[in-house]
Amino acid sequence: MPLIEKNAELFANAVEAVKRATVDHVYNLGQNLSRQELVVLVDSLDFTALVNGLGYERAVDDLLGTYVGVLGELEGIAPVSETVLQALANTDRSFYLGKGTDLANTIKQELTRGALQGLSRDTMRAAIADVSGFTAPQVRTIIDTSVRVFSRSVTAAMADNLPDTAKYIYVGPVDDKTRDICLAMVAAGPLTQAEVDAQFPGGFVDGGGFNCRHSWRLVTSQSNKIEKQGEAESIISKNPPNTTPQTELEKSLAK
């Protein structure tokens, strides 16, 4: 099993274990309490601290440790390793810990309801198991995206060694799954880094966002064999990008 898959699955399993441990902890504390006393007990507990203490925070650090380790295996990352790896790790840690707080609040809510109904520990465990946490595919997407962002950061670091006039093309698949923003970047053809930043802010490192399959490549003598500018332009001309207003208010104003 590839490392990313394995890490994602380990993390998802750890989250499931934390859910079970949280239920057990609360039921152990309140085993001699009445339903109403159990509700009061649940209300008094800091579930974020509880979830983190029962292994969630450790699971996050283990996950980041392993996949930042994967990134760290790269040769020649010296120009970007310290800053980029740390930034990636910090950003993703905050993201996961934020999700941990959401998970803690949901567990608290479910336990309060369960306590009022007098649900058994096993029933409660089953109910909490359905609470959405992180599935392995969700974690894999986050890791994949971080790795791709890192990969584009390497290109950006390399760009520092080149004149400002150096041009790049956006390469990768052009198909029915390609996002509008990626199609637009492919169709834009050769651009300098400054032009990318002006036309697609953040696009040089972030690409098209989560799960993006594209990357920027320096224009070479072989670029014409790799670029798919024509294909992207053709798709855009048949299906113009969705530029309709995003909110209901904007839609009604547009009418």
Add this chain to the structure above:
Amino acid sequence: MAIKKLSKIVDLGRAWWVNLGAELTDFIFIHTTQKRLDVDGNKFKSLSDTYSTLKKQGAFKRQSSTGGANLLLTGDMMSDLQPRRVTDNSVEVGWGGQESQKVVGNADRGRVITKKSKPIARDTEKMVQKLIDKQTKKNIKKNDTVTIIKLGK
């Protein structure tokens, strides 16, 4: 004719090495995914029947290619091939940790993109040699000086 500084002839410069890395990357990409050749210049062996059928059906998540043995599925591995380290007199091209595992996996299954004894294919080597020759000639021209010594009045 005299040459001011001999060392300048072979001084290709960091930007040149970055460009070479990009050229190398594209050459390997085309050699592997479009010509479908391994590092020894042999056609990649065919995909297994089951995998080939699933690939043609587009059954895989994030799949971007339905072609045969072109080492493209999502495209993640081959698009991760890029210059990794550049100095004033060298460039290293390769894959990151996760994607490099796929390269090793493919080699284990008989589809070798690179190997220690032969990092790049013969036609890619020729391209590198041409680029070095071209730049060296440029440098010779740049550093040519003609000294005229007048004798007598």
